[in-house]
Amino acid sequence: MDKLPSHLPSEPPRRKRAHLRSPLLAAAATLFSLGVLNLNFQSQGVKFVQVPINAAEIQHKCKLLDAKPGPPDDFHLRTVSDRFQPGTPPTLIRNATIWTGRVSGHEVVVGDLLLDRGIIQSLGDIPQSVLDAYNNLVVVDAEGAWVSPGIVDMHSHLGVDSAPALKGSDDTNSLKGLVLPWLRSLDGLNTHDEAYRLSVSGGVTTSVILPGSADAIGGQAFVIKLRPTVERSSSSMLLEPPYSLNNSDTEHLSRPRWRQMKHACGENPSRVYSGTRMDTIWAFRQGYDTARKIKESQDEYCQKALANQWDNLGDYPEDLQWEALVDVLRGRVKLSNEFKFSIAAFHHAHETYLVPDLVKKAHGTTPAVALFATNGRYKREAYRGSEFAPRILSDNGLRVVMKSDHPVLNSRHLVYEAQQAHYYGLAENLALAAVTSTPATVIGQDHRIGFIKTGYDADVIVWDSHPLALGATPKQVFIDGIAQIAQPFSVKKAAPLQRAPETPNFDKEMEDTLKYDGLPPLQPIKDYSGIVTFTNVSSIHLRHGRSIREVFSASVEKRAGKVIIERGHVKCAGHCSEDAVAHGSRRINLHGGSISPGLLTYGSSLGVTEIQMESSTNDGDVFDPLTGKVPSIVGGDGSIIQAVDGLQFDGRNSLSAYRFGVTTGIVAPTSSGFLSGLSTAFSTGVAHRMVEGAVLQNVTALHVTVGHSKASVSTQIATLRRLILGGGDGDLAVRFHQVAEGELPLVIEVHSADIMASLIHLKQEAEHRSGNIIKMTFSGASEAHLLAKEIGENGVGVILSPSRPFPSTWQSRRILPGAPLTEQNAVAVLTANNVTVGLGVEEAWAARNLRFDVGWSALQTNGQLSKSEALALASTNLEILLGLNTENSDLVATQGGDLISFEGKVISVVSPGRGVVDLF
Ligand SMILES: *[C@@H]1O[C@H](CO)[C@@H](O)[C@H](O)[C@H]1NC(C)=O
Ligand SMILES: *[C@@H]1O[C@H](CO)[C@@H](O)[C@H](O)[C@H]1NC(C)=O
Ligand SMILES: *[C@@H]1O[C@H](CO)[C@@H](O)[C@H](O)[C@H]1NC(C)=O
Ligand SMILES: *[C@@H]1O[C@H](CO)[C@@H](O)[C@H](O)[C@H]1NC(C)=O
Ligand SMILES: *[C@@H]1O[C@H](CO)[C@@H](O)[C@H](O)[C@H]1NC(C)=O
DSSP states (O other): OOSSOTTOOSSOOOOOOOSOOSHHHHHHHHHHOTTTEEEEEOTTSSOEEEEETTHHHHHHHHHHTTOOOOOOTTGGGOSSOTTOOTTOOOEEEEEEEEEOSHHHHTOEEEEEEEEETTEEEEEESOOHHHHHTOSSOEEEEOTTOEEEEOEEEEEEOTTTBOSSOOGGGBOSOOOSOSBOTTOBGGGGOOTTOTHHHHHHHTTEEEEEEOOOSSSSEEEEEEEEEOSOOSSOOSGGGBSSOOGGGGTOGGGOOSOOOOEEEEEOOSHHHHHHTTOOHHHHHHHHHHHHHHHHHHHHHHHHHHHHHHTTOOTTTOSOOOOTTTHHHHHHHTTOEEEEESSSOOSSEEESOTTGGGOHHHHHTSSSSOOEEEEOSSOOOSSGGGTTOOTTHHHHHHHTTOOEEEOOTBTTSOGGGHHHHHHHHHHTTOOHHHHHHTTTHHHHHHTTOTTTSSSOOTTSBOOEEEESSOTTSTTOOEEEEEETTEEOOSSOOOOOOSSOOOSOOOOOOOHHHHHHHHHTTTOOOOOOEEEOSSEEEEEEEEEEEEEETTEEEEEEEHHHHTSOEEEEEETTEEEEEESOOOTTSOTTOEEEEEEEEEEEEOEEEESSOBTTBSSTTOGGGSOOBOOOTTTSOOOGGGTGGGOOOBGGGGOOOSOHHHHHHHHTTEEEEEEOOBOSSSEEEEOEEEETTOSSTTSTTSEEESOOOEEEEOSSSSSOHHHHHHHHHHHHTTOOOHHHHHHHHHHHTTSSOEEEEEOOHHHHHHHHHHHHHHHHHHOOOOOEEEEEOTTGGGGHHHHHHTTOEEEESSSSOOOOSGGGOOOOBOTTTSSOBHHHHHHHTTOOEEEOOSSGGGGGGHHHHHHHHHHHTTTOSOHHHHHHHTTHHHHHHHTOOSOOOOEEEEESSOTTSTTOEEEEEEETTTTEEEEO
């Protein structure tokens, strides 16, 4: 592809020249176009000036050129929303704890909330006389629950990058040039994206739908509300679209509405167009120069038009391709910038926290910064991304927004981004604002959404716990006053947290992040000193063979516990006498924290990659014998690759995982085809492979993928059948023989229930022939709940990855979403059918969050799982499913709270295998 788009015009913009030069033509025109021109004879009688028939309209348009966008002056007098759906009953939400977003996010009103005609009519103490006026009021008793404004996602590709992903519905990026300001995300919006209802069930009510970031200027973004409309059209989802959309600009007398546009700088456009950042910036400059020329000619034209100098003036100069960019220059467009090009907000912006003063120097209003909480390091520009960025930016007075980039992150869980930002230090008021009032303000819609105020849109969420508590789930979501979940299911949480979690102190980590320019050292401090005593311990979970048991609970015992460690080994846990402990040995007060088994991560390429999009930092893909050729020097089709040979240690994702309690990883060779190879188990916290205990087990399992790819699914299953029944060659045949003998687990990455059914048949067939039980594990397994009974009966294990499902592809579309949409989730259904279940992650950056995935899963299973069983999902169960037989007894100590909550902080890893206590 060209480095520069070919269609950028080098000549001035085309103008229609309707005005007339020759007297003859003028006379003819007079005859033919009386309907078009007014003739205005001037007193001298020598020359006449043609005043266009629409002169008043033109002058009106010219006067509006300097008008800044915003709602009409009388907007707040409205009593009914333009989006009101007739027939929607008025609703009273009684006894709510309402976070309004006002007073910088500090106001909480306890009382009632009245929704009618699409807007919030009243809140707080609502007089009975007001309520008496309604005869069909729907009353919802919130029983004191938290109510917040609907979530506003400022960066989403919902509807353009649809689920399930199909070639026919990918409208994310146009590849027709670097600068495409004339494209509109609305024109590609798919009303049948499965994700709308899922995101709504997570509380998202409004999203800005952006084109992708393949282009420097990808096109215009549009604000939509996510609810289905009666009209079922994409345009009926729009919130305050610009009047230019239907050419009614000039009908609207006061002021225009805000428009939105996507700009992307940096790696993405450079990659797509095989160019450099220099090329991208030149494309911007060229585009803006074209727009500037048009703007100047418009200004010149209007100066004359407003002075009634119509002579030879002709038509108002404009160009459909460039009008949006001209509006940018007129300050009417909220720019959404990926990296460095400022107006409304910098999105992704992984390094802004390192340069807050530079951000403040941006022209005009200081841009807000729209971030992920912990999704980072996937490309060079994201490598210094930090979990402390939201706090650092807000400490510097910058506005912080948390965004999904849906489907990069599933926007259903956007509130989780705010929760994590809060965990790492962003203040409670700002964390809630970061997904509600701040984005509403940044996109220019704060006159109607993002707050709970009288006269605002009736977009509100009733939560089952405090929205910043882990696993907080909406009980109901209203958009335009319409309840969105027909039959909501509530999770029965044992003790829902009805306040924001008391999060740990990360001052030191934050300071180090700044001191080391975003790359603070992550290696632990090693204590080989002999004896370490943990005091003031609330709960102790230890492994007992292949399960986990709670061996001490302060709430049961009515007093705090102790754990004594000697050279990495537990000497005593619970009630310990310290008589034998040497004076002066290290004592660590856990302040009500916990001791739990170290977690195990599987599913991402952690261990064989560092920066996902930089091939030079990764082990790379294996050759796939099914769809390509394996070189004979490797061993041809009979070869099999071992991940242990490609292990990389000391990476930032590994060390981060270690610091957050994930002490072990299992990784298979990276493959984009059918055959992956042999996985290995390693420690995430060591410097290199020669360290004692760096590799826990050289070979753990054999890994293949069965799903949509170059070879048909049936071909893949036929291949697997042949290999299991003894038809392969070389080392591959040896390994498949071990599988058939039940010695080596076979881990199959598979999402579709139909494929799982074929695999279960294959397992039965092979077992029938050999008399051995094959150890088979399905990984990914989005649709496994559909076959829970059969999977359980056939002794197959399941690793759910992602642990919170999303219908990203056709083969993974039949998910069980869990509350509030369904009563149960996949973990609950599979566990109830005696399936051994593990939790996986898809990307290496996400390994560190496994502890929260565990906590969240435990909360979502209606109390079906004990804490021990929840911890097993990401430790002992995974060991069974992935063939790790080596004793792995790492323990994790947390301070302030337990491992799987937002109140605990991991401060130490105890490793008997390595004979060490690591301190952070
Ligand atoms: C509101 O709900 C809480 C929690 O259920 C309850 O204790 C309180 O009495 C309720 N208040 C009113 C006014 O109904
Ligand atoms: C054009 O769109 C605006 C904004 O949605 C709306 O108010 C107006 O009625 C529309 N006009 C026509 C002619 O459809
Ligand atoms: C134990 O931890 C709790 C919770 O932080 C704290 O209130 C208490 O003072 C601590 N006790 C001791 C003896 O340090
Ligand atoms: C892994 O294999 C190597 C030989 O390749 C061996 O030296 C090492 O002890 C093995 N490691 C484990 C944990 O079994
Ligand atoms: C699960 O296993 C238990 C104990 O082995 C058994 O009693 C129960 O019937 C099994 N449940 C299902 C659904 O198979």
